[in-house]
């Protein structure tokens with residue numbers, strides 16, 4: 001089972017936008033570029049929305065059938081651990097093994113000694129073809145890396161083997177994610193992590209490191225784009241080298257989590273993957289829920305009222321809603337409009353404030369991030385929310401397709 005060179009994590013909180021999302025990828029295909037769809041929904045989202053992995057599978061299968069999509073597609077058990085993977089086993093064929101919580105947990109002392117013993121051949125200068133900077137692997141560095149990452153990679157091995165056993169011969173794509181932590185991983189750390197994953201015999205096809213800068217949910221990249229460029233380029237070369245040295249799968253590629261709306265770095269990512277002829281996986285599922293709210297606001301009347309109710313409730317419950325997302329959102333509370341003000345807005349004002357048009361004078365990334373985590377409020381409105389989605393599906397679906405195709409893919413691919 002091979003993920004393919006370019007792939008996009010798509011999907012939506014309420015299982016209504018499968019066709020509208022796939023349509024965007026169909027439009028790219030008509031322009032001559034194949035991007036493989038991966039419906040991703042994390043365990044966290046399933047818990048908040050009270051949905052099941054089976055529903056995601058049904059949504060994906062139905063969209064694929066309706067649009068007669070004949071390339072591969074996958075359903076991703078996103079950010080799973082041993083505690084919650086069971087319910088995904090039969091419905092997913094892509095597993096994002098999340099071991100961020102194990103980073104920095106000290107491993108068994110002897111395991112570090114073994115690591116140093118087994119890595120003697122790597123001690124010395126590390127030449128990574130294409131990278132001018134010189135890196136050195138020392139026993140001290142290995143101790144450091146082992147202390148930080150060994151526990152996490154061992155856990156990844158445990159989860160991988162567990163999934164493999166449960167899948168009983170049915171193939172799947174393993175991704176390893178380490179993105180939801182505070183400290184970015186350096187290219188040398190990434191190299192060593194890949195070595196450790198190879199040691200666990202995980203045929204990892206995508207890896208999601210924590211890159212430099214902030215990847216806040218639903219908004220643009222925040223950080224130094226030049227530094228990102230340097231690090232991303234080095235990561236691409238590190239992966240190439242790791243494939244050769246550790247015998248990892250040839251199609252191993254980087255995965256960008258919280259990847260939606262990172263408009264300022266898409267051109268950099270696009271340019272570099274083209275330069276080195278590399279693949280990429282980008283997870284963008286979160287942006288689609290915001291297109292639903294934008295669409296509701298745009299629809300006016302009932303739809304706009306629904307959008308206002310969602311904001312009012314989200315505003316009142318900021319702390320609770322933001323809590324599961326601390327490493328991936330940053331909201332300046334003083335820049336949030338008061339719900340009483342928002343109640344006076346028309347549909348244009350609401351959608352202009354929410355929609356991610358970076359230089360639009362009314363766009364407010366704080367408003368957008370709060371609504372990003374506010375899907376719990378919509379989930380609690382239940383039927384009432386779903387009825388609005390269905391009633392205003394025309395305008396919403398148009399938004400969803402346009403957002404992925406025009407604002408995301410066109411910045412990344414040369415179309």
Ligand SMILES: [Zn+2]
Nearest residue numbers: 177179257258
């Ligand atoms: Zn992630």
